[in-house]
Amino acid sequence: MSSDGARRRDVTVADVAKAAQVSKAQAARALGNYGAVSDDVRERVLAAAEELAYRPNELARSMNTGKSHTIGVVVGDIENPHFGLATRGITDTAKKSGFNVILINTDENTAAEVEAVSVLLDKRVDGLIVAPASSVETQHLRRVHESGRPLVLLDRSADGLTVETVAVDMAAISYESTQYLLDAGHRRVAFISTLRTGAGYSAGTRLDSSQISDRLEGMRQAFADGGCQFPEDLVRLNAGDAGSVRNLTREVLLGADPATAVVASDGLIALSVVEAIQEMGLRIPDDVSFLMYDDFAWTRLTTPPLTVVAQPVYDMGAAAASALIRQIEGRPPLAPAPEFNATLVRRGSVGAVAVPAR
Amino acid sequence: MSSDGARRRDVTVADVAKAAQVSKAQAARALGNYGAVSDDVRERVLAAAEELAYRPNELARSMNTGKSHTIGVVVGDIENPHFGLATRGITDTAKKSGFNVILINTDENTAAEVEAVSVLLDKRVDGLIVAPASSVETQHLRRVHESGRPLVLLDRSADGLTVETVAVDMAAISYESTQYLLDAGHRRVAFISTLRTGAGYSAGTRLDSSQISDRLEGMRQAFADGGCQFPEDLVRLNAGDAGSVRNLTREVLLGADPATAVVASDGLIALSVVEAIQEMGLRIPDDVSFLMYDDFAWTRLTTPPLTVVAQPVYDMGAAAASALIRQIEGRPPLAPAPEFNATLVRRGSVGAVAVPAR
DNA sequence: CCTACGATTGAGACCGGACTCACATCGGTT
DNA sequence: AACCGATGTGAGTCCGGTCTCAATCGTAGG
Numbered sequence: 001m002s003s004d005g006a007r008r009r010d011v012t013v014a015d016v017a018k019a020a021q022v023s024k025a026q027a028a029r030a031l032g033n034y035g036a037v038s039d040d041v042r043e044r045v046l047a048a049a050e051e052l053a054y055r056p057n058e059l060a061r062s063m064n065t066g067k068s069h070t071i072g073v074v075v076g077d078i079e080n081p082h083f084g085l086a087t088r089g090i091t092d093t094a095k096k097s098g099f100n101v102i103l104i105n106t107d108e109n110t111a112a113e114v115e116a117v118s119v120l121l122d123k124r125v126d127g128l129i130v131a132p133a134s135s136v137e138t139q140h141l142r143r144v145h146e147s148g149r150p151l152v153l154l155d156r157s158a159d160g161l162t163v164e165t166v167a168v169d170m171a172a173i174s175y176e177s178t179q180y181l182l183d184a185g186h187r188r189v190a191f192i193s194t195l196r197t198g199a200g201y202s203a204g205t206r207l208d209s210s211q212i213s214d215r216l217e218g219m220r221q222a223f224a225d226g227g228c229q230f231p232e233d234l235v236r237l238n239a240g241d242a243g244s245v246r247n248l249t250r251e252v253l254l255g256a257d258p259a260t261a262v263v264a265s266d267g268l269i270a271l272s273v274v275e276a277i278q279e280m281g282l283r284i285p286d287d288v289s290f291l292m293y294d295d296f297a298w299t300r301l302t303t304p305p306l307t308v309v310a311q312p313v314y315d316m317g318a319a320a321a322s323a324l325i326r327q328i329e330g331r332p333p334l335a336p337a338p339e340f341n342a343t344l345v346r347r348g349s350v351g352a353v354a355v356p357a358r
Numbered sequence: 359m360s361s362d363g364a365r366r367r368d369v370t371v372a373d374v375a376k377a378a379q380v381s382k383a384q385a386a387r388a389l390g391n392y393g394a395v396s397d398d399v400r401e402r403v404l405a406a407a408e409e410l411a412y413r414p415n416e417l418a419r420s421m422n423t424g425k426s427h428t429i430g431v432v433v434g435d436i437e438n439p440h441f442g443l444a445t446r447g448i449t450d451t452a453k454k455s456g457f458n459v460i461l462i463n464t465d466e467n468t469a470a471e472v473e474a475v476s477v478l479l480d481k482r483v484d485g486l487i488v489a490p491a492s493s494v495e496t497q498h499l500r501r502v503h504e505s506g507r508p509l510v511l512l513d514r515s516a517d518g519l520t521v522e523t524v525a526v527d528m529a530a531i532s533y534e535s536t537q538y539l540l541d542a543g544h545r546r547v548a549f550i551s552t553l554r555t556g557a558g559y560s561a562g563t564r565l566d567s568s569q570i571s572d573r574l575e576g577m578r579q580a581f582a583d584g585g586c587q588f589p590e591d592l593v594r595l596n597a598g599d600a601g602s603v604r605n606l607t608r609e610v611l612l613g614a615d616p617a618t619a620v621v622a623s624d625g626l627i628a629l630s631v632v633e634a635i636q637e638m639g640l641r642i643p644d645d646v647s648f649l650m651y652d653d654f655a656w657t658r659l660t661t662p663p664l665t666v667v668a669q670p671v672y673d674m675g676a677a678a679a680s681a682l683i684r685q686i687e688g689r690p691p692l693a694p695a696p697e698f699n700a701t702l703v704r705r706g707s708v709g710a711v712a713v714p715a716r
Numbered sequence: 717c718c719t720a721c722g723a724t725t726g727a728g729a730c731c732g733g734a735c736t737c738a739c740a741t742c743g744g745t746t
Numbered sequence: 747a748a749c750c751g752a753t754g755t756g757a758g759t760c761c762g763g764t765c766t767c768a769a770t771c772g773t774a775g776g
Contacts (some may be wrong), residue, residue: 012732023756028733035735036753057423057479058731064761068417070460070481084442091436091463100477102428104460105449110598119458122416123428272657278659297629298656301636370762381726386764393765394723418762419722 013268016353023291031056031221067277070100071324072120074130075154076108080268082294082313083131089317090129097325099126104199108196109135114140121149127324131155134246135210154320157210164333166320169188170211174218177291177309181261182226185353186289190234190252190259191219192245192269198238212237212265215293219263219307234259245272253280253288257283261289267296269345274302285351295345304348311342369412375417377406388433389414413570420482428458429682430478432488433512434466438626440652440671441489444512447675448487455683457484464577466491466554472498479507485682488515493568508685512678515568522691524667524678524698528569531700532576535649536668538702539619540584543711544647546609548617549577550603550627559595570623573651577621582624603630604637611638611646618711625654633662641707653703662706 017027020183029035030045064067104116121146153165190228195212207213223230236248252259264270272309295310365388375385386402387393420426433441462474485508496516511523553570565571594606610617622628628650652666
């Protein structure tokens with residue numbers, strides 16, 4: 001029944017100690033539950049703490065333990081449900097181990113990512129989970145790693161950085177799903193991604209993202225194994241906002257030798273691609289087949305329901321968090337590193353290739 | 359071209375001072391850019407800092423400035439795109455003013471929320487943005503407010519707490535959209551929400567959420583003004599996972615006097631409701647009309663596209679963040695408090711009520 | 717040439733906990 | 747009765763910054 005009004009200064013151990021008539025050291029011990037404290041003292045201290053509504057200052061605590069019980073998470077875009085779900089996996093897992101999460105968005109911009117990493121390091125987070133915007137520009141990540149601060153990568157790997165990385169085998173699933181398209185008779189398969197590249201795309205271009213290059217590699221391999229020519233001309237990168245995705249979609253579907261199937265590299269792009277296809281008055285899968293990465297609930301609601309590459313996003317977020325916390329607590333890596341596999345969920349958006357009307 | 363390997367202890371001002379041959383105080387002044395420092399000293403200090411790759415310890419800094427440049431955000435579920443987008447608005451705005459965000463998920467559980475608020479306060483965040491799980495149990499929020507820490511509520515208000523609150527006028531938009539349904543001839547309108555209530559729902563039940571009670575109030579009012587009887591029996595709360603939503607949907611559509619229109623209280627529920635309707639072999643809007651809260655991109659892709667209540671979620675998140683930062687920096691509230699209005703986006707999921715076949 | 721005042725500068729206090737160290741105290745040994 | 751190890755306890759240091767305060771330096775004004 002404390003009736004103290006608004007109080008400027010917070011209650012500190014010193015205040016509690018004074019109220020309990022013991023030394024600051026004893027109060028700290030009783031409160032922190034360490035060292036030797038007599039029952040009498042402990043009771044008086046806890047009672048005083050209760051009475052004064054004492055709350056420890058985590059900042060001060062972190063300062064000399066060196067542990068902040070906070071992990072930093074750097075993602076491209078939480079608005080993207082992919083990261084929303086992964087973040088959920090991370091925060092749930094972190095909370096279970098008593099860690100909090102500071103979240104920073106980079107808009108898939110490397111400069112912002114560098115800044116984000118610095119800020120988090122300055123705040124002395126215990127570790128970092130990063131979904132790197134670039135697999136090439138990774139000096140900042142290397143610095144983190146070298147400074148000894150635990151780091152776990154999510155979704156994408158970083159060149160020449162031997163850090164624990166939680167990601168699915170993109171090349172494999174891409175191979176599998178491309179084969180599925182080939183089996184349905186598709187030879188003209190378009191791939192649309194927001195990945196930003198300095199120059200345009202051509203066969204040998206060095207890509208900035210391991211995710212995307214793995215996917216293209218998988219496609220290329222599947223085409224090669226099927227004895228077909230991979231349609232490099234239908235790969236469209238640098239997609240930006242909804243309008244740009246729409247334009248790219250029209251491009252690949254209206255060209256001289258149009259695509260018969262379109263692959264969208266993530267759920268956000270997929271929305272615009274499908275919208276564009278509907279606007280053009282084309283039917284899925286009769287006129288165009290469609291395949292997308294990420295399995296969101298809404299993909300089951302469209303007509304037809306969409307065929308997708310499902311990734312265990314939540315579990316991957318959770319795994320990244322436990323791997324990080326394991327490292328923070330200095331425990332050895334899990335004997336068989338957990339593997340994550342994407343699966344092709346065949347619904348209704350991929351059909352046999354339409355016989356061109358002529 | 360520093361070639362120092364892994365180093366355990368971080369570089370501190372003292373280290374920089376030593377390297378620059380000046381006192382710790384002078385180094386701190388040069389680094390912190392305050393007080394009087396001669397050009398000579400400043401140069402030497404900055405050079406030394408650069409050389410040693412000095413980075414200030416934000417924890418230590420926060421400790422005696424009292425400012426952590428961090429705000430705490432407590433939401434029910436980031437996995438829900440509604441909060442994903444709001445969070446995006448918050449983080450974008452926060453970043454512009456140099457603030458970071460610690461995000462905590464509560465699963466719409468009040469106990470978790472109380473805990474979350476405590477943790478954030480202990481971490482000495484400069485302010486809090488909370489989307490309260492309950493509008494009734496708000497002692498913990500009252501405590502925050504009384505302790506003088508800035509607090510802004512998002513989406514929902516809290517009983518008897520005069521805190522800045524960023525939310526749309528739910529009763530108004532609910533009234534408008536209900537009227538729209540009534541005009542289409544619907545009298546049997548079901549409402550499905552995940553809101554947890556201790557007891558079941560009946561006319562006078564005191565609801566835990568201002569959002570939901572405002573919506574029901576708006577519906578009730580519209581029915582009254584239209585001279586119709588509000589179908590209390592079709593209000594379904596306590597929806598849980600996808601399966602439970604599905605069951606509730608079947609209930610309201612298969613009863614003796616079934617609903618002719620269903621309103622889903624958020625995007626996550628909507629997915630399951632639509633799925634259930636499709637499974638039952640009913641067509642929207644011929645057999646059942648459908649209306650949902652929140653305008654997500656996928657609602658345009660279904661057949662027919664869904665009629666929704668769009669809320670300026672991103673802007674609301676951004677507004678909550680700027681209001682909070684304004685309070686933190688001690689600036690006066692904006693003269694005309696910004697208002698946010700939801701709008702009814704009429705697409706194709708609401709049709710004239712079906713003439714019952716008999 | 718002497719004084720005064722602003723610019724510089726270094727020593728040290730302080731923020732709020734955690735933790736080291738030296739100094740009791742006390743029942744149990746031999 | 748002298749000795750010992752296991753508690754209890756308080757004084758004080760430290761973490762890494764910020765900031766106060768008094769001392770020093772330079773030189774412009776008298």
